[in-house]
Amino acid sequence: MNPLNRRLGREWLTMVKMVELYCNARHAHAESTLCRECQEFLDYAEVRLQKCPYGLDKPTCANCPIHCYKPGQRARAKMIMRYSGPRMLFRHPYLAIAHKLDGFRRVWHPRELTRDQRAKARER
Numbered sequence: 001m002n003p004l005n006r007r008l009g010r011e012w013l014t015m016v017k018m019v020e021l022y023c024n025a026r027h028a029h030a031e032s033t034l035c036r037e038c039q040e041f042l043d044y045a046e047v048r049l050q051k052c053p054y055g056l057d058k059p060t061c062a063n064c065p066i067h068c069y070k071p072g073q074r075a076r077a078k079m080i081m082r083y084s085g086p087r088m089l090f091r092h093p094y095l096a097i098a099h100k101l102d103g104f105r106r107v108w109h110p111r112e113l114t115r116d117q118r119a120k121a122r123e124r
């Protein structure tokens, strides 16, 4: 994927690591390979991230007022986060802490933004 910026690149890496942790534990695959469903999930997550209407202002997904995942993938995301969330602190402490700090970012729902603010968000 295009490295949008450092923070979003790191967020993407966090997502990849969380899916790997989950898939390697639950679907019995070799380290750093994914089963077909988890790979599909990750491909889907990549598209959602690229299309995030907040662009570089993107909050963490847990703090986002828009729920952009379709129901099946949203359910999968929940299972993955529930499994990998608590384990990230031990396996990838830097990513886990960075994600925690990103969690303090707040955004408005797009309907609450003016047209100017939306245009500016897209330029950055």
Ligand SMILES: [Zn+2]
Residues within 6 Å of the ligand: 022, 023, 024, 027, 034, 035, 036, 037, 038, 039
């Ligand atoms: Zn899997």
